[in-house]
Amino acid sequence: MSVSRLFLSVLLKRLLGLFLAVAVLPAAAQAPLEVLVVASSHVNGSPAEEYRPIIDKLKAYKPDMVFSENVSAAEMQQLPTDGYSRQMFGPRYQYVQRLSPRAKPLSDKAVAKTEKALVGFPYYHNARTDLARHYVLNYDRSGAEYQLYVLETHMKPRFGKQELAYYTTVFGSSDSLRAKKLIRPTSEYQTIYFPLVYELNHPRIYPMDCQLYDEPWSLAWQRTQKSVEALLARAKADSTLPEAATARKIAASKKAYSHFWNDINTSLDAYLAMSTPRYDALDEAFNFYGGEALYGAPGFPTEEVKAMKAQWLLRNQGMCANIVRQARAQGARRVVVAVGASHGQILRELLAQVPGVKAIRFTELP
Incomplete structure (x- = not known):
């Protein structure tokens, strides 16, 4: 054979x-x-x-x-580093990691707690920012892009001065996020499925x-x-x-x-x-x-x-x-x-x- x-x-x-x-x-x-x-x-x-x-x-x-x-975080980390999915996500990971060099992914318990809290009250802005960063550092593209959609589209106008400063420290500018394709304005997710998940008040979109x-x-x-x-x-x-x-x-x-x-x-x-x-x-x-x-x-x-x-x-x-x-x-x-x-x-x-x-x-x- x-x-x-x-x-x-x-x-x-x-x-x-x-x-x-x-x-x-x-x-x-x-x-x-x-x-x-x-x-x-x-x-x-x-x-x-x-x-x-x-x-x-x-x-x-x-x-x-x-x-x-999208590929799950677990599968993404199993893929070869020179594979298509890892190569595509690599620059996004590196961009966020450079902005927060000491940050680590959250524990499963912390993620579950944060998601539950945000379903009950969506305006914990710093907690959502941390969750979005976690998804990037954990190689979870769908989770990262969804939380960034919520932050950029629905929450940013509600930020206080300190919350905006923290968000900018973690993720930089909206233009930078678009350049790194962490925000993709014409994707089916940005136009249809992220709004759907948000309006249904689901905690996440599943890869x-x-x-x-x-x-x-x-x-x-x-x-x-x-x-x-x-x-x-x-x-x-x-x-x-x-x-x-x-x-x-x-x-x-x-x-x-x-x-x-x-x-x-x-x-x-x-x-x-x-x-x-x-x-x-x-x-x-x-x-x-x-x-x-x-x-x-x-x-x-x-x-x-x-x-x-x-x-x-x-x-x-x-x-x-x-x-x-x-x-x-x-x-x-x-x-x-x-x-x-x-x-x-x-x-x-x-x-x-x-x-x-x-x-x-x-x-x-x-």
Whole structure:
């Protein structure tokens, strides 16, 4: 068995163990769980009022928890330092650590106490500042960004002089936080999910991403990309080759995806559209060079695309396990999962396979 196949075999066994662990939870933990998977855009540049109808629909759903497509602190610290997630978060950690070189993460007990206090009275500004810093120093991106959203959007105008001075000492200026991407004004979280969590008075937004397979995914993607580039080059050099028809189909899948957005007028329309079977099919073809419809076509790198999909499946299985495990640990009955639109369909399919779990679309909300 090759090293890559052995590695994939080990990963599959590990994921199977996670799913078995979920499936055999005690009966008390197997209460029905409904998961609203919201296929979302990572870039949301419309005026704030366009996102209010989306927030209101989600708020009326009354979720017990809201999940973000971020890696947990525990997983982040397991990842290699040269991995994508650690490299992306590294400058943010270093920025905050330089401002408070002697600060350490809070204890679990102190975090729980602070979160409980802020749910009861949200205006303990210094305590929230300390909590936000804790999340950065503990490699918890979702926790850090949420608390900074609350501080910058809702609390800063209420700061006293000393509170403002303390906050500035810990985090610097708002411009610096934006430059370090600890505040991302056009992210789906800043525009939709952080306001939702704040208005629901939840203590936190929960991370559920899985980046344990990022390296093999990147390798699989690179191999596929090289094969597709070679296919396109051959097709360009000789349009009479059978491969040229495959190249045209790949181009058509990209064009169809682009045309899908032509009739979308508002942000609510976009979020509803991203929750349709038509979008799911177009997105699969767009992300996988024409997708399963081209398996076996002349020159199409079928095996390379399948290898990509194997890593994609592992990541989404990990996400699914993270959602169910945390939801059942909290005794949640209904949860909202904010996820990049390409994950929507596969997550719904995987969640539907878990006993006691029902996955629904954004379009199913009243």
